[in-house]
Amino acid sequence: MKKFDKDRLILGLAGPVLALVVALALTTVVLLASGRNPFEPYRIMFDSASYVDVQVLIINQAGTYYLAALAVAVGFRMNLFNIGVDGQYRLAAMMAALVGASVTLPGPLHIALIVIVAMLVGAFWAGIAGFLKTTRGVSEVVSTIMLNSIATALVAWLILPKNFGEQPAGSNNLTTGEIAESGWFPGLPMGDGGEIYGFTFVAAGCGLLYWFGLNRTRFGFDLRATGASESAAQASGVDAKKMILTSMLISGAVAGLAGLPTLLGDTHTYSLDFPTGIGFTGITIALLGRNNPLGIAFSALLIAFLDKSSASLDQFGYEKEIATIMQGLIVISVVVSYELVRRYGVRRQQQKVGEELAAGHAIKTEKEAAL
Amino acid sequence: MRRITRIATVGVASAALALSVTACGGKTSSDAASDGDKAAIAYDIGGRGDQSFNDAAYAGLAKAEKDLDINGSEAEPSDGESDADKVQRLTELARAGNNPVIGVGFAYAPAIKKVAPKFPKTTFGIIDDASVTGKNIANIVFNEEQGSYLAGVAAAKVTKTKTVGFIGGVETPLIKKFEAGYAQGVKDTDPSVKVLPQYLTQPPNFDGFSKPDLGKAAAQGQLDKNADVIYSAAGLAGSGAIEAASKAKKWNIGVDSDQYNQAGLANYKESILTSVTKDIEDAVFNLIKSVKDGKPQSGEIRYGLDKNGVALSMSNPAFADMKDVIAAVDKAKQDIIDGKITVKTAP
Numbered sequence: 157m158k159k160f161d162k163d164r165l166i167l168g169l170a171g172p173v174l175a176l177v178v179a180l181a182l183t184t185v186v187l188l189a190s191g192r193n194p195f196e197p198y199r200i201m202f203d204s205a206s207y208v209d210v211q212v213l214i215i216n217q218a219g220t221y222y223l224a225a226l227a228v229a230v231g232f233r234m235n236l237f238n239i240g241v242d243g244q245y246r247l248a249a250m251m252a253a254l255v256g257a258s259v260t261l262p263g264p265l266h267i268a269l270i271v272i273v274a275m276l277v278g279a280f281w282a283g284i285a286g287f288l289k290t291t292r293g294v295s296e297v298v299s300t301i302m303l304n305s306i307a308t309a310l311v312a313w314l315i316l317p318k319n320f321g322e323q324p325a326g327s328n329n330l331t332t333g334e335i336a337e338s339g340w341f342p343g344l345p346m347g348d349g350g351e352i353y354g355f356t357f358v359a360a361g362c363g364l365l366y367w368f369g370l371n372r373t374r375f376g377f378d379l380r381a382t383g384a385s386e387s388a389a390q391a392s393g394v395d396a397k398k399m400i401l402t403s404m405l406i407s408g409a410v411a412g413l414a415g416l417p418t419l420l421g422d423t424h425t426y427s428l429d430f431p432t433g434i435g436f437t438g439i440t441i442a443l444l445g446r447n448n449p450l451g452i453a454f455s456a457l458l459i460a461f462l463d464k465s466s467a468s469l470d471q472f473g474y475e476k477e478i479a480t481i482m483q484g485l486i487v488i489s490v491v492v493s494y495e496l497v498r499r500y501g502v503r504r505q506q507q508k509v510g511e512e513l514a515a516g517h518a519i520k521t522e523k524e525a526a527l
Numbered sequence: 528m529r530r531i532t533r534i535a536t537v538g539v540a541s542a543a544l545a546l547s548v549t550a551c552g553g554k555t556s557s558d559a560a561s562d563g564d565k566a567a568i569a570y571d572i573g574g575r576g577d578q579s580f581n582d583a584a585y586a587g588l589a590k591a592e593k594d595l596d597i598n599g600s601e602a603e604p605s606d607g608e609s610d611a612d613k614v615q616r617l618t619e620l621a622r623a624g625n626n627p628v629i630g631v632g633f634a635y636a637p638a639i640k641k642v643a644p645k646f647p648k649t650t651f652g653i654i655d656d657a658s659v660t661g662k663n664i665a666n667i668v669f670n671e672e673q674g675s676y677l678a679g680v681a682a683a684k685v686t687k688t689k690t691v692g693f694i695g696g697v698e699t700p701l702i703k704k705f706e707a708g709y710a711q712g713v714k715d716t717d718p719s720v721k722v723l724p725q726y727l728t729q730p731p732n733f734d735g736f737s738k739p740d741l742g743k744a745a746a747q748g749q750l751d752k753n754a755d756v757i758y759s760a761a762g763l764a765g766s767g768a769i770e771a772a773s774k775a776k777k778w779n780i781g782v783d784s785d786q787y788n789q790a791g792l793a794n795y796k797e798s799i800l801t802s803v804t805k806d807i808e809d810a811v812f813n814l815i816k817s818v819k820d821g822k823p824q825s826g827e828i829r830y831g832l833d834k835n836g837v838a839l840s841m842s843n844p845a846f847a848d849m850k851d852v853i854a855a856v857d858k859a860k861q862d863i864i865d866g867k868i869t870v871k872t873a874p
Contacts, residue, residue: 213615246731312698312729326657326666326827328633328701330730350611418609428699428730429634432607463605467612468619470602480605 163504171497172444172451175489176458182489183482197474201465208349210464217460218453219356220417220431224438225456226359226366227278227411229447231296233370234403235383240285240300241411242435243307248278249415250311250332253426254320256419257333266339271416278412279405281307286404290397296404304435315426331427341420353421355413362410363449379403411435440487446494459483566591566815567600567625569616571632572733574603579736579762579783580807584631584654587811594812595819600625607731613638621646627665627818629811630654633701639664650823652814654807655701657827665824667810671701672708672870673863674803674837675758678780679712680859681801681839682756683720684852685778690721692749694742694768696735696761698726700873705760705782705803707874715868716855723749724874727764739767746771756780756800766792773798783807785840802840806830833864 187194204210224241231238238244252274261269285303288294315321321330343351370376382389382399390396414434419426441459445452466479568588570581588599600623602616613630617638620628629652630639640659643651650663657666682691693709695702710722725745727735735741742761746768749757757772758780759765769779769786773795779786781802786792792799810830817824830836839856841847862868 209615209618213611216611217609308732309729311731323700324658326668327636328655328699329636329658330700350614418611423610423637427637429610430731431609432731434607464612464615467602467605467616471600471619471623476603476605 163501167497167501168446168448171446171494172455172490174493174497175444175486178489178493179482179485182485183478186481187478192474196472197466197469197478200469200472200474201462201479204468205461205465208346210468212346212349212352213464214457214460216353216356216417216421217463218456219353219359220414220434221437221441221456221460222359222453223362223410223417224414224434225441225445225452226362226449227407227414228435228438228442229445229449229452230366230403230407230410232442232447233383234379234399235386236400236403236407237297238282238285238300238404238407238411239297239439240282240303240307240435241407241414241438242433243300243304244278244281244408244411245414245435246430246432247281247307247311248274248412249419249430250314250426251277252412252416253332253335253419254314256335256339257425260336260338263338266336267341267420270335270339270420271413274412274416275409276412279409282404282408282411283401286401286408289404290401315428329427329429331425333425335419335424339420340424341416343421351421353417355417355420359413359417360453362413363453367449375402414438440483444486444490564595564819565598565600565623565625566627566629566818567602567620567623568629568631568811569602569613569620569635570604571634572604572606573737573762575601577737577763581631583784583805583807584629584811587808588815590808590812591815595816597815597819610637614641617642617651618645621649621651626650627652627814627823629814631807650814650818650825652811652824654810660826662825663823664826665814666827667807667814668827668829669805669807669810669837670829670831670870671803671805671837672704672711672872673832674805674839675705675708675760676712676715676863676868676870677832677839677856677859678758678801678803679709679714679722680716680856681846681852682709682758682778682780683713683716684855685800685849686720686756688753688755689717689719690723690752690754692746692752692754692757693722693724694745694749694757694759694761694765695724695726696742696759696764697728697730697733698735699730702726702760703874704872705758707871709758710874711871712859715859723752723754725749727761735764736762738764739770741767742769743767743771750775750777758782758803760803769795769799781840785842787840787842796843797845799843800846801843804838804840806836806838810836831864832860 184194227241228238252270255273256270285296285299288299289296315330317323322333323330341354343354345351378394378399382394382396386396418431441452441455444455462479462483466476469476568584573581575581575585591597592599613635617628627650631654633656635653636656636659639651639653643661643664647663650665652665652667654667657668691713693706695706706724713720713722727741727745742759742764746757756778757768759768760782769792772779778800779798781799783805785804786802787796787799814824
């Protein structure tokens with residue numbers, strides 16, 4: 157048994173490592189093809205990441221990505237593809253900012269209220285897709301991506317000054333008004349480097365909860381079972397429809413948290429330039445991290461590193477889109493390499509079984525099976 | 528098995544999405560020159576090559592490089608980035624000794640508010656925002672509504688169907704200023720003319736500034752409703768509208784730069800009646816020059832009709848020949864400068 161685990165660990169690591177190596181090699185080819193120095197950009201990126209302020213940026217961004225990726229991963233484990241994390245977190249952040257700006261409560265209560273509103277809104281928005289899937293059989297891929305567009309339109313309408321937004325004097329921006337200081341989440345100051353958002357630690361806590369919930373509870377077992385085979389789970393007494401709806405709600409609630417590190421730690425308001433696209437990056441990260449909370453953490457750090465350390469490439473005459481190309485290549489190589497590693501694993505298993513059969517264990521196993 | 532294939536499909540699809548947003552700039556590493564005066568601009572969404580807003584700012588920097596012997600640097604944003612990224616960008620530019628550091632677009636306001644106090648000797652410029660103030664902050668703002676008012680006057684005079692269109696790229700307060708001025712100019716000139724306003728996308732979806740097909744479809748719709756003059760304030764998306772109106776032999780009004788003279792639109796130039804220009808180029812140049820001269824600009828610097836910061840271009844001979852239209856435009860311009868007409872900034 158122990159040996160098998162080691163095999164699995166090696167196989168599990170082989171996928172991402174292979175993907176990274178391939179992506180790196182392909183990026184180098186792209187650089188060569190465009191007549192650039194193929195190594196200089198990497199050096200600049202590592203250089204830039206050696207500064208404290210860039211490290212803080214990376215960690216803060218990773219926290220945000222981590223939450224988005226967890227939201228996607230909850231769906232993946234259920235064989236549900238929640239592509240709507242993007243709309244869910246934006247709508248949730250916006251509503252949470254609105255509610256947060258309209259009340260003043262003692263510190264912890266104020267923050268708790270904002271967090272709860274964000275989770276409820278995210279869950280509600282994802283729940284629509286869950287409801288449509290369970291009652292009408294609408295594919296969640298289609299409904300969530302459409303809900304993204306609806307969320308965009310809804311947020312744009314709500315934030316108009318004639319509705320709930322406001323336009324600060326002299327500004328061309330629209331905001332939801334500033335949240336009072338009691339609703340700011342304290343961060344961890346890093347001297348000149350700025351501060352690590354306090355919510356980053358909450359994100360890490362969510363990772364623990366995710367691990368515990370999936371691997372150590374009955375609910376998690378049901379969820380994984382339904383994800384592996386809906387009919388088999390149903391046969392063993394799991395209400396698949398209920399599971400679909402519940403996991404969509406959970407996925408949405410976690411997605412609702414994704415906007416909060418920025419909202420509670422930095423901007424304290426939702427404005428037209430609130431970060432977008434985090435939900436889609438979350439899909440990449442969940443894929444790369446194989447839905448494993450630790451794997452997702454590393455991939456979130458990796459993608460955040462690529463994002464932030466590439467920003468300074470501009471000033472050295474390289475396009476910072478090199479990092480975007482790399483991220484795209486990572487996704488493609490991840491998918492290909494996981495499939496390759498999986499096939500290799502299956503073949504290896506078959507070989508082993510074959511060897512054992514040849515060694516004469518077959519009769520024993522058959523007997524055991526008969527019993 | 529089924530699960531793997533499904534995730535695989537989706538993965539490939541999202542990779543394709545990720546790759547498709549990757550646009551390649553094509554900058555040279557000419558910035559590494561000797562130590563001299565250095566100035567930097569940080570671009571808005573779209574970056575250099577947007578044929579509009581950012582390019583105009585770059586033109587100002589390029590002019591300063593040539594005329595003032597300045598070393599210019601540029602930095603581009605990523606899609607959907609946060610304020611923290613903008614803070615980082617401005618900090619790096621300021622730390623590298625650039626002065627002034629100019630944020631192109633109102634989105635830089637929160638970042639400048641944080642960074643400017645840390646570099647009191649550096650001048651920070653911001654375009655299109657007057658909400659963050661400080662001793663070392665220069666707020667460059669334009670009276671877009673005034674230029675748009677003149678466009679409205681011209682449109683109302685030229686239209687035969689008594690219907691004119693307005694296409695806004697993204698529905699933000701800034702673009703609404705264009706709509707407000709235009710609609711007011713039309714109504715003040717001829718109350719019987721109908722204005723059809725339309726926005727291409729809602730923020731934070733900024734496709735409405737970059738996708739010509741959206742502009743084309745919107746223009747088509749307005750042409751079907753009988754509009755014969757279309758004013759597009761939509762950046763690159765506006766070129767789609769210009770194409771559609773040009774094919775239908777109707778009039779266009781361009782925006783930001785003099786689009787009659789833009790090489791990319793040469794095929795449609797006959798249909799471009801005029802353009803509402805916004806002189807970002809000179810605004811950027813003036814700011815850099817003021818720093819070099821040791822008298823850095825600070826506070827609100829407003830460019831209106833009076834300073835030709837916004838204007839109506841006269842490069843299309845067909846337009847310059849319409850004597851009565853020009854007369855009406857000139858009169859309106861004088862009235863605005865004299866304060867007889869106040870143009871609204873919101874529809």
